[in-house]
Structures are given as structure tokens and as C-alpha cells.
Amino acid sequence: MAKRVQVVLRQDISKLGQNGDLVEVAPGYARNYLLPRSLAVRATPGILKQVERRREEERQRQIALKQEALAQKTALETIGRFTIAKQVGENEAIFGTVTDRELAEAIQAMTNQEVDRRGITLPDINHIGFYKAQIKLHPEVTAEVEVHVVSN
Known part of the structure; x- marks a missing residue:
């Protein structure tokens, strides 16, 4: 099985995920399509912390609503x-x-x-x-x- 890379989506992409989702994709798909078009960023520890913080803020907002x-x-x-x-x-x-x-x-x-x-x-x-x-x-x-x- 081919190696897969983790990326965090910056936009909603049909059949892949929503903005802020952590997804695993083929390296070529990430390198040739997602990353050059700024549709996703590589999943680094700093990015993952930002994503988790945004999710927590959204959860708190939903609780308040x-x-x-x-x-x-x-x-x-x-x-x-x-x-x-x-x-x-x-x-x-x-x-x-x-x-x-x-x-x-x-x-x-x-x-x-x-x-x-x-x-x-x-x-x-x-x-x-x-x-x-x-x-x-x-x-x-x-x-x-x-x-x-x-x-x-």
C-alpha cells in the first residue's frame, strides 16, 4: 500500500471533507493538487493545535447558541x-x-x-x-x- 500524507483542509472539498478536517490523501494528490491551490496545508503539530482550538471555539459557540x-x-x-x-x-x-x-x-x-x-x-x-x-x-x-x- 502506498504511503499517505495527512493534510488539513482549508476549504470544503466534495467527497473529501470539510474545512478544518484532517484527512489522509495520496502524496501526489496533496503535492500536485491540494497544496498548490491552497486547498489544504500539511498537518504539522502547530497546525493540528490550531485546528483543535478552532473546533473547541466552534463547540463553545454551538453550546452558547x-x-x-x-x-x-x-x-x-x-x-x-x-x-x-x-x-x-x-x-x-x-x-x-x-x-x-x-x-x-x-x-x-x-x-x-x-x-x-x-x-x-x-x-x-x-x-x-x-x-x-x-x-x-x-x-x-x-x-x-x-x-x-x-x-x-
Whole structure:
């Protein structure tokens, strides 16, 4: 088996790895492609320490983001219910539907916290009443709130 060399990637390379990954590649691939194009650097003890430090910083950042999301989840679930007023027609049917943007605006108006509307999952809301909505605040944190749709 041919000797392989260890390199640390400086960019994401499909089928090889992500930025900061330590990978083993053929010496010719490293020498002729990765190193001249600055896509990778040779793995030295100093470089490995830098990579480990960056990973630790990223891990700490992810922990902080998760803690922030948990605090936001607690705040949203403490309030629990957000009211949205819509124009109503016959049989308590609303004109249009309640959108994730409207719920995000209602949350911001009540809590002064921004919520990414792309993380909001709403059922089809076509009538006035109470509905459950899920808000994904972090890949591991989801809040559940009640949406109260009332007539305008």
C-alpha cells in the first residue's frame, strides 16, 4: 500500500471533507493538487493545535447558541399564546390564511425577540380558533406555542 500524507483542509472539498478536517490523501494528490491551490496545508503539530482550538471555539459557540435558544424557548412557552387578528367571512372562515411571517411579527411585537420565520411550522389555518405551532429555534430546540386567530 502506498504511503499517505495527512493534510488539513482549508476549504470544503466534495467527497473529501470539510474545512478544518484532517484527512489522509495520496502524496501526489496533496503535492500536485491540494497544496498548490491552497486547498489544504500539511498537518504539522502547530497546525493540528490550531485546528483543535478552532473546533473547541466552534463547540463553545454551538453550546452558547443552544443555551440562547433554550432561554428563548422558555420565554415563548411562558407566554404560550399569540393572538393574530384576521378579517372573517361566513362560517368564521378567514380571508386568506395565517402565515409564518404574521406569527413571527406577532412574536416580535410581544417579546421583542426575533424568530426566523423559516423555522415556524403552522397547520393550515382557515378559520378562527386555537391552533398549535412549532418554532424551531435551534437544530435541537423546538418551542410549541398556541396561535389564537380572532376576527378583526
